[in-house]
Amino acid sequence: MDAQNKVLFVGLDKALLETFANHEITHDCHVEYCSDSFSALQRLKASSYNLVVMEENIAPLDPFKLMDYVFHELQKVYPMVIVGNGSHEEGTYENYTRVNHPIDGAKLDQLSLSLHHANDTVEEKLFSLDYLNELSNNDQDFLEETIQLFRDTLAVKMNELDKAILMSDFEEVRQIAHNVKPSFAMLGNEKGKSVCQTICYEAKDADIPELSQVVKNEYKLIIKEIEKQFPKLKHYEKEDFDH
Amino acid sequence: MKKKILIIEDNPMVVKSLEFKLTKDGYDVVVAEDGRKALDILKEDKSIRLVITDLMLPFITGTELIEHIRNHIPDMPIIVLSTSNQEEVITDAFMMGVNDFITKPFSPNELSLRVKRTIESY
Numbered sequence: 622m623d624a625q626n627k628v629l630f631v632g633l634d635k636a637l638l639e640t641f642a643n644h645e646i647t648h649d650c651h652v653e654y655c656s657d658s659f660s661a662l663q664r665l666k667a668s669s670y671n672l673v674v675m676e677e678n679i680a681p682l683d684p685f686k687l688m689d690y691v692f693h694e695l696q697k698v699y700p701m702v703i704v705g706n707g708s709h710e711e712g713t714y715e716n717y718t719r720v721n722h723p724i725d726g727a728k729l730d731q732l733s734l735s736l737h738h739a740n741d742t743v744e745e746k747l748f749s750l751d752y753l754n755e756l757s758n759n760d761q762d763f764l765e766e767t768i769q770l771f772r773d774t775l776a777v778k779m780n781e782l783d784k785a786i787l788m789s790d791f792e793e794v795r796q797i798a799h800n801v802k803p804s805f806a807m808l809g810n811e812k813g814k815s816v817c818q819t820i821c822y823e824a825k826d827a828d829i830p831e832l833s834q835v836v837k838n839e840y841k842l843i844i845k846e847i848e849k850q851f852p853k854l855k856h857y858e859k860e861d862f863d864h
Numbered sequence: 865m866k867k868k869i870l871i872i873e874d875n876p877m878v879v880k881s882l883e884f885k886l887t888k889d890g891y892d893v894v895v896a897e898d899g900r901k902a903l904d905i906l907k908e909d910k911s912i913r914l915v916i917t918d919l920m921l922p923f924i925t926g927t928e929l930i931e932h933i934r935n936h937i938p939d940m941p942i943i944v945l946s947t948s949n950q951e952e953v954i955t956d957a958f959m960m961g962v963n964d965f966i967t968k969p970f971s972p973n974e975l976s977l978r979v980k981r982t983i984e985s986y
Contacts, residue, residue, distance in 0.1 A: 689971060692971075694967055752969060755972060756881055757884060760884075763880075763884055767877055767880055767881070770876050774875075774877070799947060800920075801875070802947045803877065803878050803947050803969050804875060806968070807878075807881065818947075821947075
């Protein structure tokens with residue numbers, strides 16, 4: 622494991638924590654511990670982690686509620702592992718990995734794989750339809766119309782962004798970034814969302830042109846991928862975004 | 865009779881998502897993409913039961929809109945929907961007398977619960 626990897630362990634089973642922390646796979650990891658999900662929430666608000674390992678029975682929020690809160694309120698996505706008592710089958714599910722007690726070496730290796738897998742994939746993910754599917758209960762029409770909206774309305778906003786940069790109207794750029802930030806977030810694009818956030822609240826004027834270019838590039842990359850998955854989109858929209 | 869909700873939001877994807885979810889939940893939804901249109905709607909349509917608004921809006925800011933509503937329709941419940949999760953923004957919104965604050969993108973189930981709770985408490 623990389624030395625900079627940070628793991629948050631949430632639960633009451635200190636023996637399990639010690640087993641985990643002493644295993645060779647976590648040798649170079651920084652492992653933090655908290656006993657309840659409220660404390661975990663405070664840590665997740667304040668810092669970033671490469672992996673969150675939670676016991677199934679944590680309180681006051683159970684693992685799913687905790688991660689739901691982190692995703693929707695803090696707008697962060699962490700790979701998670703739930704350590705269960707055997708009531709559900711072990712395996713890798715859409716958003717998490719489940720392992721059951723007793724935890725042996727093979728299962729610890731599985732946790733290690735989760736960490737490496739997360740490091741490999743989280744940053745590469747250009748877009749995800751998970752949020753829109755959850756919202757619409759997998760309504761295909763809604764999904765396609767919303768993707769179309771993303772493509773068309775952001776094309777206009779990216780052009781407005783260009784004009785605002787040319788005019789050095791950085792307040793306008795901040796407003797555009799504020800407007801498009803939730804669009805990136807709804808498509809699960811962390812980079813676009815986070816750069817928009819930086820433009821809105823942290824960036825100096827001098828840094829804004831470069832950051833705006835990152836947003837535009839991200840938009841173009843997403844559209845390229847979306848058009849592979851939704852080829853019909855090309856037929857709806859006449860204008861192209863050629864910047 | 866369905867309860868009517870006014871959404872004031874200028875991001876079309878967010879509007880579409882809100883409309884979809886709230887319509888599924890059994891509400892009538894009216895949309896204004898800026899604060900000026902929202903004021904016109906509120907003036908003419910007395911059947912609005914809840915306002916859901918962004919804070920950063922064209923022409924009239926969300927803050928000005930909220931102040932106007934509090935002065936003219938004090939009983940109207942207001943939920944702020946904002947991309948900002950900064951504590952001071954949330955605190956300011958509650959100081960202005962809003963009933964709830966939801967961060968974009970919203971959690972669908974949480975939105976349903978909060979809208980239901982807010983409407984039912986009035």
